Amino acid sequence: SQQGEEDPQALSIQEGENATMNCSYKTSINNLQWYRQNSGRGLVHLILIRSNEREKHSGRLRVTLDTSKKSSSLLITASRAADTASYFCATDSGSGGGADGLTFGKGTHLIIQP
Amino acid sequence: DADVTQTPRNRITKTGKRIMLECSQTKGHDRMYWYRQDPGLGLRLIYYSFDVKDINKGEISDGYSVSRQAQAKFSLSLESAIPNQTALYFCATSDPGRRQPQHFGDGTRLSIL
Numbered sequence: 001s002q003q004g005e006e007d008p009q010a011l012s013i014q015e016g017e018n019a020t021m022n023c024s025y026k027t028s029i030n031n032l033q034w035y036r037q038n039s040g041r042g043l044v045h046l047i048l049i050r051s052n053e054r055e056k057h058s059g060r061l062r063v064t065l066d067t068s069k070k071s072s073s074l075l076i077t078a079s080r081a082a083d084t085a086s087y088f089c090a091t092d093s094g095s096g097g098g099a100d101g102l103t104f105g106k107g108t109h110l111i112i113q114p
Numbered sequence: 115d116a117d118v119t120q121t122p123r124n125r126i127t128k129t130g131k132r133i134m135l136e137c138s139q140t141k142g143h144d145r146m147y148w149y150r151q152d153p154g155l156g157l158r159l160i161y162y163s164f165d166v167k168d169i170n171k172g173e174i175s176d177g178y179s180v181s182r183q184a185q186a187k188f189s190l191s192l193e194s195a196i197p198n199q200t201a202l203y204f205c206a207t208s209d210p211g212r213r214q215p216q217h218f219g220d221g222t223r224l225s226i227l
Contacts, residue, residue, distance in 0.1 A: 031213055042118070042204055042218030043157075050213065088156060092213075101147050101159040101172055102216060 005105050006089055012111040019076040021108040023089030024069075030092045032065055033102065034074050037086045046074075046087075079112045086110070117141045120205050120219035128227050133192045135222045137205030143217070144210055146188040148172075148180060151202040151221070160203075163188055164210070195226045 007022045023032070031050045035043040049056045049065045049072065056063045062075040076083055086109045090102035118139045127133055137146065144165050149157040149172075159172030161180040169180060177199060179191045192199055202223050206216040 033215060040220070042220045043206075043216075045215035045217070048213055048215060090157075101149075101162045102157075103159075104149075104157040106154060106156040 006087070006108040008108060009106070010109045010111070012113060013079060014113050015079060015081055017079055019079050019083070019110055019112075021074045021087050021110070023072045023074070023105055025072075025089075025091050025103075025105075026070065027091075027093050029067075032063075032072050033090045033092070034061075034063060034072075035088045035090060035104075037088065037107070039085070043088065076110075079110075081112050081114050084110060084112045118205060118207055118217055118219035120203075120222050122222060123220065124223045126225045126227065127195060129196055131195050131226075133195050133224070135190045135203055135205075135224070137188045137190070137219060139186050139205075139207045139217075141207050141217060142185075143207035144185065145208045146182065147206040147208075147216065148178075148188070148190045149204045149206065150174070150199075151204060157204065160190065197226050200224060200226045 005024050013019055029051055031048055033048045034046045036046055037043045047058045047061055047063050049063050060077045065072045086107045088104050088107045090104045121136045147162040148160040151157045158174050160174055160178050161172050162170050163182045166182050181189050202221050204221045205219045208214045208216045
């Protein structure tokens with residue numbers, strides 16, 4: 001069963017604007033990760049936020065986590081054409097240090113218009 | 115060269131055929147995973163392996179089997195392929211422990227007619 005659910009399913013913005021994607025999940029988690037998938041390629045890890053963290057930054061990426069609402073958001077600032085991709089949240093709920101594998105959401109398809 | 119290599123990249127086959135998808139990695143990771151991706155459904159875990167002697171079923175293991183031939187190699191088999199196994203298949207690796215990202219291959223696009 002899907003743990004994460006991204007919103008919106010698709011997002012189209014102009015280059016230079018900020019893009020925000022949301023992820024909701026159902027069960028308690030150890031951490032939450034965001035991945036990017038370019039067309040025809042595998043997923044690439046972007047950022048991980050632990051369950052005891054509320055916000056994390058990496059370059060133009062900002063991730064927030066609200067465990068009380070079981071939700072996370074990914075903000076990409078000053079978007080570029082190269083940011084066009086699908087973005088997935090993935091939750092680690094396993095007791096074995098992530099050994100159960102990640103549970104992925106369905107993804108948000110982001111299109112940056114030049 | 116890619117750190118996680120999947121072969122073949124594309125495969126078209128017929129219902130009832132046995133198919134093997136292969137994954138090899140140069141990252142030295144102990145943990146390896148197989149996922150399938152269907153349009154609109156995200157990725158779902160099929161099998162995962164902690165090390166050569168450890169194999170675990172994931173969410174959707176029915177109709178699939180795996181073999182961990184070495185630390186660097188993890189293969190996925192479809193013993194008798196059926197059309198609803200048409201999907202994009204990904205192999206991933208990670209270090210042990212929590213807070214470890216997974217590293218993905220570029221996938222195998224499998225079509226079963």
